[in-house]
Amino acid sequence: MSDFRLWHYDGVTAVRRSVLLRPAGTGFVLEEPESGWVGAPTDWSDLTVIGAQGDRPAYGHGAIPGWRMGFSGEAPPGIAAHLPKGERYGRWIDRFGLWPAAGVFTAVAALVVWGALEAPGIIAPLVPQSWENRMGDSMVGDFGGRFCHTPAGDAALKALAAQLDPQHEAREIALANIPMVNAVTLPGGRIILFDGLVQQAKSPDEVAGVLGHELGHVRHRDTMTGLIRQLGLSVVLGGAGGNAGGYLNGVLSLSYGRGAESAADGVAIDRMREARISPAATAAFFERLGGQEGEGTETQAMTWLSSHPLSAARRRRFAAAVKPGASYRPALDRAEWQALRTSCASDPKVAKFWGKAF
Template structure:
């Protein structure tokens, strides 16, 4: 738990001072406002590492602050700018984000804290799943409404799966290009020809073995995060951190094959349709709105919409293994990559190695498992076991191609 600290009266800080420090990281909590909610714990994700940090959360009508056990304030968000991006009514958590700290998020499961946040009003009203009781006389109406909403929810969940493969390719490509521009405009593009050719040749082999009949293009951007993702229209974005941290071409090929699996099953298009609805996406790609992704709430909102369900991740894993088997490629890299993620997760501060937050367990930590239902990805250990394959088959890249890919950003 965070150390006990006496927070000063808000009269010591002017409005201009609070605004200037909004969403900043403080060295000490003495500059923050007094809490209106009782201090409770939540999980903080910094957007750079697959690690959940236990923090103490306090909130006022003006801002929310999250404090690490060592006293550092890692979050100070204006209450009016906080968004609840999870379905708190049906999920046992509230997932909070702030546009001023892209990539970071707070996961709050404590119902008392969620209720306290909801009472602050505004966007935070969605932080709790509690709803007022309906009078017995309205029971029949409520039941009919519940059935109607259930049918609509079922349609909203299932229709994208049916419709997404039939969205015209030119529309998907236009939307995908807008997403890529919004999410990577401030990153340097890595374009050394030899590395680009080696990576594209790998993707072409996997695409030829799949049922996806369009060309799948790839771009590499300089970013230390270990990541890659697919967007509508058959486009893959690979962060240089993935290439730098991979122990060999088999791991890169495993992740790339997984992303090709998302393309084959149109998972990204399904996610955008499910998140924003048919009308919004249709207007965006046909000119009814500006083609800027800002129409959909900015790159951060789109990235959240591109999160895949647990079933979609499993489907992409299975498709990746099938494609690598079809082309006779070594297929053990996907499981070894998951093992590397676990290893990264288990690197903790001295004295805490091997322990999950707060329970003293020596079981290796797992970012997805810690988040439980909050995470849309199956726990990494589960995926590691499901994707284990022998180290047999042809190399994904030759030694020369691998060196060229490693140098693609130089």
């Protein structure tokens, strides 16, 4: 038996003993020669590291609460070889090693980030259409009384919608008296063109391109995806309810990703081709709105560009979609175009943009 002394509490009394350790079978027995006290046999595998006493590890017994022992100096090699190792970084990290564990955690973190980015696109199509419709209805209301209506203007907008949306994928297409160069797609297939967009356009073909693009967002439910990504599942679980105004602001501030924008452009080009409307005007509209890439950041805030970032590749795609020799026709005739452009100005009941809150 080694004369190396340990301190020990047996978990029964509060007496701190100075003991010697005697190996026995697969474990040891602790003895205090001065008092004649002898502890119960303990297996090496019962020991656990429970902390430190000074700068030395303290050990406990896995089956006996309060049982503790420790060393006042370095344990002899014959004893140290049987002692459990203390955790340096944590149980699992110590088991696998720091760098392998760091690699696993990095992979898990990357998977979580990927899930956060991709999950909205998976969840959105699973949201019942009736829920999304109710959400869009709650958001829009009467849009603060800003929807423009005249008999001729309504007929012109209906004629434009009939060409680009013959299957009625959009539940409503409306014109709002808001002087911003913008258009938004709300949940539930509701598209709102702002009067500022119509006034900025030089032809109905330009408006047709923007409307076709918004119809692409309706088909792919991009607004629902964007809201889930931006505001979380509360959008789905809580519905619109009293948060309708906040969700509407969320829609207005949405910025779609490049993939969604490209897919919506594809729908616009297809719709215009089927309606025999030239996409050349849309390419020119994008060029005029966007100017040189990287310029006009401040003036683009709260416009269609803020949520639908343009690029030279997008403009070229519309320009390349023009088919030489194709027989195109205007999206609206001159009288219809004039009626659409003057609809908000001619509606005596429409609310002014700055005069009434949403």
